[in-house]
Amino acid sequence: MSVIYMDNAATSWPKPAETMAAINHYNDMIGGSPGRSGHRLSVDAGRCVIDAREALAELFGISNPLRIVFTGNATEALNIAIFGFLAAGDHVITSGMEHNSVMRPLRALEQQGVDVTVIPCSPRGEIDPGDVEKAIGAATRAIYLTHASNVTGTIMPIADVGAIAREKGIMFCVDAAQSAGAVPLDVEDMKIDFLAFTGHKSLFGPQGTGGFYVADGFAKNIRPIMMGGTGSRSESEEHPDFLPDKFEPGTVNGIGIAGLGAGVRFILDRGVDHIRNHEMGLTDMLILGLGEIPGVVVHGGRDARRQTTAVSFSIETVSPAAIALILDEEYQIMSRPGLQCAPAAHRTIGTFPVGTVRLSPGYFTSEDDIGRALSAIAAIAGRIVRL
Amino acid sequence: MNVSKSYMILLFDSTSATLLAEKVLKKEGIPIKIIPVPRHISSDCGVCIRVSPQDREKIEELLADVVDRAEICVL
Numbered sequence A: 001m002s003v004i005y006m007d008n009a010a011t012s013w014p015k016p017a018e019t020m021a022a023i024n025h026y027n028d029m030i031g032g033s034p035g036r037s038g039h040r041l042s043v044d045a046g047r048c049v050i051d052a053r054e055a056l057a058e059l060f061g062i063s064n065p066l067r068i069v070f071t072g073n074a075t076e077a078l079n080i081a082i083f084g085f086l087a088a089g090d091h092v093i094t095s096g097m098e099h100n101s102v103m104r105p106l107r108a109l110e111q112q113g114v115d116v117t118v119i120p121c122s123p124r125g126e127i128d129p130g131d132v133e134k135a136i137g138a139a140t141r142a143i144y145l146t147h148a149s150n151v152t153g154t155i156m157p158i159a160d161v162g163a164i165a166r167e168k169g170i171m172f173c174v175d176a177a178q179s180a181g182a183v184p185l186d187v188e189d190m191k192i193d194f195l196a197f198t199g200h201k202s203l204f205g206p207q208g209t210g211g212f213y214v215a216d217g218f219a220k221n222i223r224p225i226m227m228g229g230t231g232s233r234s235e236s237e238e239h240p241d242f243l244p245d246k247f248e249p250g251t252v253n254g255i256g257i258a259g260l261g262a263g264v265r266f267i268l269d270r271g272v273d274h275i276r277n278h279e280m281g282l283t284d285m286l287i288l289g290l291g292e293i294p295g296v297v298v299h300g301g302r303d304a305r306r307q308t309t310a311v312s313f314s315i316e317t318v319s320p321a322a323i324a325l326i327l328d329e330e331y332q333i334m335s336r337p338g339l340q341c342a343p344a345a346h347r348t349i350g351t352f353p354v355g356t357v358r359l360s361p362g363y364f365t366s367e368d369d370i371g372r373a374l375s376a377i378a379a380i381a382g383r384i385v386r387l
Numbered sequence B: 001m002n003v004s005k006s007y008m009i010l011l012f013d014s015t016s017a018t019l020l021a022e023k024v025l026k027k028e029g030i031p032i033k034i035i036p037v038p039r040h041i042s043s044d045c046g047v048c049i050r051v052s053p054q055d056r057e058k059i060e061e062l063l064a065d066v067v068d069r070a071e072i073c074v075l
């Protein structure tokens, strides 16, 4: 029996053939240092990188592709948005559904005098934008909010919070690690000032790619957390202040970005709406099917229209790790047990510290795969009930 | 025919901006060539765009919204 991969919220697999073709082409035919030397292989490498910037700008409704900065992943982008922007005395707002890539940097800064308000979310993982508005004070400089939870898939009301932040003139930073490519996103409509994305999930790029968009008004107020060579202004020992070079010291992951660009083109060719509809159908089937299995508890909003494909469930009295191990060893089904790097979200939904089993189908998952997963989980739950 | 032997060089902040400008100009069918920045203009290790001076107006118009800063040198 073939493997059923249901861990796309951790990293998408398989990647589209287009992604792998772009990576192989880069390796075989290009391979120079992007933006460094003037020879044709270096220029061609640079062209791959600019193509990827353009594709991402198109996907997110950004008019200037030079406002896209590449990093190694979403975590690095979020660290720039947090450590590069905040100072002692600042107040910031975040939610009770965040990933540790937001929570840990904020908790570290809390020790250094940054005031952090965590807006509690409902046990279904939902935030009330009114609570965000009420928490804003004179010292509030930024709101850090995930677009979609990696535990329950819950999609946050980004446009509503964006409107509130814009009105108050504070930076709105969105963690789109789970949503970019899978859920429609437009930085203008949603009034997003800083959008952190990762390349290896729903954008169909390889691991080690990611980045961010930053709005004109905020780019100058964010300090780079690393400095170095950029291939530009080499005569100067002062780090450049223009995008993207300000935040891209060191050689970028050219081969990975070539793959990411092809992954994003794959999405643009099909349309995010088409991908979203397909994934919603799979998620709906998964949520409904799990709900019918005696002994299984499905967490979160349990509504495919309001979440991504990430579905968390528990079987009472069995540890998530044990379920995941049986799914892997006996049924060839890949899932993710535990806290999924988001202890805050598990506290919110009441599953801390045990965690859940998370299944996350993807664009390449079939209804047949969902059916097989449901039968496997029904068999495991049945075994427990009989014990 | 007025065959101009002089060149015009477009210099940008970064390679990213240079290659974005290249895409925009190519799309409009303007003849261009990416070349290393000539040593007597800058000691930078990057590339620039060589164009014909007769396209200057059109180029300036096309790039106005695309890149923040561009320097033009006529050689």
Ligand SMILES: Cc1ncc(COP(=O)(O)O)c(C=O)c1O
Binding pocket: A009, A010, A073, A074, A075, A076, A099, A101, A146, A148, A149, A150, A175, A177, A178, A198, A199, A210, A341
């Ligand atoms: C909501 C969320 N934010 C941030 C990240 C971090 O992404 P990366 O590991 O690519 O930096 C992840 C995934 O791991 C995530 O699910």
